[in-house]
Amino acid sequence: MSENADARLEREGRVFGRYLLGREAGAAVGARYAAAHGTLDWGEGRGWFERLLLAAAARHPLATRACDAYSRFLCPNSLLRRKLILLLAILELTPPFYREIDAAGPASAPKLAALIAWKGLTMAALLLPALVVLLPLQAASRVLAGRRPSGAGRV
Amino acid sequence: MSDVTVVGSGASGVHFALSLLRKGYAVTMLDVGFAGPPAVNPDDTLNGLKENLADPVEYFLGRRFEALILPDAGKEYYGFPPSKNHVFRVPPPFTERSTGFEPLFSFARGGLAEAWTGGAYPFNDAELAAYPFGYEDLAPYYDLVAERIGILGADDDLARFYPRHRHLLPPLELDEHSTLLLANYHEKREHIQGALSCHVGRSRLAVLSRDLDRRRACDYSGRCLWGCPSGSLYTPSLTLEECLAFPGFTYVPNMLVTHFRYAAGRAIEAVCALDLERGTPCDFPVRRLVLAAGTLSTAKIFLQSIQQGSGRAPVLAGLMDNRQVLVPFITLALAGQPFDPETYQYHQLAMGIVGTDPREYVHGQITTLKTALMHPIIESMPLDLKTSLFLGRSLHAALGVANINFPDRRRPGNTVAIEPGADPAHACLRIRYAPPPGEGRILRALIRRVKRILWKLGAVVPPGMLHVRPMGASVHYAGTIPMARERAELGASEGCRSHDFPNLHFVDGTCFPFLPAKNLTLTLMANAARVADREF
Numbered sequence: 186m187s188e189n190a191d192a193r194l195e196r197e198g199r200v201f202g203r204y205l206l207g208r209e210a211g212a213a214v215g216a217r218y219a220a221a222h223g224t225l226d227w228g229e230g231r232g233w234f235e236r237l238l239l240a241a242a243a244r245h246p247l248a249t250r251a252c253d254a255y256s257r258f259l260c261p262n263s264l265l266r267r268k269l270i271l272l273l274a275i276l277e278l279t280p281p282f283y284r285e286i287d288a289a290g291p292a293s294a295p296k297l298a299a300l301i302a303w304k305g306l307t308m309a310a311l312l313l314p315a316l317v318v319l320l321p322l323q324a325a326s327r328v329l330a331g332r333r334p335s336g337a338g339r340v
Numbered sequence: 341m342s343d344v345t346v347v348g349s350g351a352s353g354v355h356f357a358l359s360l361l362r363k364g365y366a367v368t369m370l371d372v373g374f375a376g377p378p379a380v381n382p383d384d385t386l387n388g389l390k391e392n393l394a395d396p397v398e399y400f401l402g403r404r405f406e407a408l409i410l411p412d413a414g415k416e417y418y419g420f421p422p423s424k425n426h427v428f429r430v431p432p433p434f435t436e437r438s439t440g441f442e443p444l445f446s447f448a449r450g451g452l453a454e455a456w457t458g459g460a461y462p463f464n465d466a467e468l469a470a471y472p473f474g475y476e477d478l479a480p481y482y483d484l485v486a487e488r489i490g491i492l493g494a495d496d497d498l499a500r501f502y503p504r505h506r507h508l509l510p511p512l513e514l515d516e517h518s519t520l521l522l523a524n525y526h527e528k529r530e531h532i533q534g535a536l537s538c539h540v541g542r543s544r545l546a547v548l549s550r551d552l553d554r555r556r557a558c559d560y561s562g563r564c565l566w567g568c569p570s571g572s573l574y575t576p577s578l579t580l581e582e583c584l585a586f587p588g589f590t591y592v593p594n595m596l597v598t599h600f601r602y603a604a605g606r607a608i609e610a611v612c613a614l615d616l617e618r619g620t621p622c623d624f625p626v627r628r629l630v631l632a633a634g635t636l637s638t639a640k641i642f643l644q645s646i647q648q649g650s651g652r653a654p655v656l657a658g659l660m661d662n663r664q665v666l667v668p669f670i671t672l673a674l675a676g677q678p679f680d681p682e683t684y685q686y687h688q689l690a691m692g693i694v695g696t697d698p699r700e701y702v703h704g705q706i707t708t709l710k711t712a713l714m715h716p717i718i719e720s721m722p723l724d725l726k727t728s729l730f731l732g733r734s735l736h737a738a739l740g741v742a743n744i745n746f747p748d749r750r751r752p753g754n755t756v757a758i759e760p761g762a763d764p765a766h767a768c769l770r771i772r773y774a775p776p777p778g779e780g781r782i783l784r785a786l787i788r789r790v791k792r793i794l795w796k797l798g799a800v801v802p803p804g805m806l807h808v809r810p811m812g813a814s815v816h817y818a819g820t821i822p823m824a825r826e827r828a829e830l831g832a833s834e835g836c837r838s839h840d841f842p843n844l845h846f847v848d849g850t851c852f853p854f855l856p857a858k859n860l861t862l863t864l865m866a867n868a869a870r871v872a873d874r875e876f
């Protein structure tokens with residue numbers, strides 16, 4: 186993989202790490218994430234909508250969350266979801282992050298319920314604008330893909 | 341030439357061979373026998389591996405990330421770990437085409453049970469009703485196998501379903517989650533047993549709670565799925581090691597047996613194999629042949645032999661497998677609690693659900709998910725990953741899965757045949773399976789009951805996460821050449837001797853005429869030992 190591509194993937198990994206953990210996951214995790222792309226053949230160029238979703242998600246952890254929420258419901262097998270799951274799997278096996286992932290959440294039931302409700306609400310708040318922006322784009326990409334000869338849209 | 345030639349080193353083959361070797365026979369075992377890697381850092385716990393390995397990601401997920409579970413994985417909650425890749429590796433000349441069935445094959449040294457979860461349950465008289473013998477006949481061999489491999493369990497409410505063989509080891513310490521579920525069961529036992537016809541108790545497991553020869557008692561390392569480094573969780577390659585200590589034993593790996601050759605009187609003269617290292621065919625003259633290649637592979641060798649010998653292409657009917665339904669659950673009282681990852685990883689509790697006919701007994705195994713990789717579970721939640729991760733962390737100690745197994749019967753439409761290919765020595769195995777009519781109704785009713793049972797145990801089943809596994813996924817294959825007292829073409833005697841070839845025996849699931857819901861491997865091993873004792 187080229188130096189440029191590696192640097193882009195490490196940057197992407199850093200933003201996604203901040204999204205999942207709320208803090209930097211560090212250079213080693215970024216490098217592991219980038220290196221994994223040398224082995225996995227996910228077809229980086231899966232069509233312009235998926236590329237756009239990925240590029241938007243890689244800009245800032247808040248954007249990652251909005252695009253991820255959208256993707257979970259409307260594009261569950263997207264390149265973005267795959268990359269996020271890959272990073273999550275790397276984190277759950279790497280010290281010290283696995284300890285954070287294994288650490289229990291709040292023990293008190295009301296606190297847990299309140300936090301879940303809060304997280305659900307923030308997800309919904311981010312999902313709404315994502316729907317407004319991304320849904321028409323995804324629909325357009327489908328229509329355009331339908332008009333192209335098969336194989337088009339791949340890089 | 342050895343007295344007896346055995347094909348396959350799985351649970352069936354090794355226990356058959358060991359019994360014969362102890363009787364003084366000379367035994368040759370032909371096997372593909374792919375071997376696994378040695379255990380890494382044997383003294384580390386699960387988290388110790390994450391801390392101490394140079395690249396834990398490669399160890400747990402594989403060089404090509406083959407154990408990464410992505411959204412299109414079909415609701416399986418774990419992938420086979422890279423350390424078990426050899427167990428499911430298929431040699432290239434072996435081909436199969438299936439309809440309604442997703443088979444797994446093993447060509448490993450030790451077979452499929454190198455990756456099993458150790459559930460070891462004897463069949464009772466009701467479950468053996470279709471067999472030409474009863475529990476009393478099999479009991480000495482259950483005792484023998486239990487002594488050889490180490491089986492633990494308890495005399496509890498499940499004893500009414502599981503006959504008590506000898507040499508039962510005391511159970512392991514329960515993890516906190518299983519302790520809570522069992523305590524809730526005891527509190528509501530009357531209702532659960534009465535209104536829901538369900539009994540809950542300790543699993544019977546082929547795991548050591550005491551040292552046995554060179555194998556150590558379970559030290560709760562939590563590494564079971566990735567391969568037990570201390571030999572506490574039994575695998576057949578341990579028995580193969582025992583066989584190898586006998587001077588009369590010859591083990592020939594790298595041999596893919598394709599068929600056998602027989603004379604005019606149908607006596608088998610030689611076994612034909614492909615040497616996988618050299619790519620050349622070889623013949624092994626035989627006196628008595630025993631097929632233990634696993635039900636499906638044995639069927640292929642048998643059918644291909646008939647086709648090569650006579651040009652006929654018969655069909656074997658009656659293939660069986662247990663339908664399995666995975667019911668994930670959350671034990672509410674454990675939400676937000678910490679958990680101890682240093683526990684035995686697989687199921688420690690089992691449930692028996694009865695109907696009016698004892699053969700329709702439904703068998704459940706309850707696994708608490710303390711050491712499972714979390715990304716498949718987190719990914720499957722209907723939320724963004726950040727929220728799912730928070731939920732997953734909060735619920736980790738509370739997560740469990742009940743694996744519900746249903747019995748199966750021989751039905752004429754479920755068949756195994758071969759389709760001649762370009763190379764006559766390597767025909768394609770053709771499997772067809774359809775579930776019994778009305779299965780959906782039975783599953784739905786039972787799932788409703790399981791949800792109520794889990795509720796009584798203090799757990800809820802989250803919506804949308806239940807998974808009816810495809811047929812073939814339980815890997816409990818049986819029934820293609822059934823044993824019976826009456827003679828029949830494509831059948832076998834009470835002693836699992838072929839009715840078609842006088843010097844051929846089958847000692848894997850091939851001859852089982854009925855498949856109870858309970859996992860069959862302990863009975864495979866006991867029956868193999870019975871055949872070795874009674875027929876040789």
Ligand SMILES: Cc1cc2nc3c(=O)[nH]c(=O)nc-3n(C[C@H](O)[C@H](O)[C@H](O)COP(=O)(O)OP(=O)(O)OC[C@H]3O[C@@H](n4cnc5c(N)ncnc54)[C@H](O)[C@@H]3O)c2cc1C
Nearest residue numbers: 348349350351352447451452453457459597633634859861
């Ligand atoms: C994940 C998993 C979990 C399981 N859990 C349980 C459980 O908890 N309890 C339970 O009872 N069962 C369980 N099982 C099922 C159990 O593993 C099988 O029932 C058992 O392994 C069958 O043993 P076998 O010897 O009959 O055949 P196999 O295990 O299939 O062994 C076949 C042997 O024959 C050899 N062979 C095959 N074809 C050829 C050929 N053509 N030429 C030469 N050699 C050949 C192979 O190399 C292998 O050594 C589980 C299986 C899996 C995969």
Ligand code: SF4
Nearest residue numbers: 558559561562564568
């Ligand atoms: S059986 Fe499992 S928990 Fe016990 S020692 Fe082996 S790997 Fe560790």
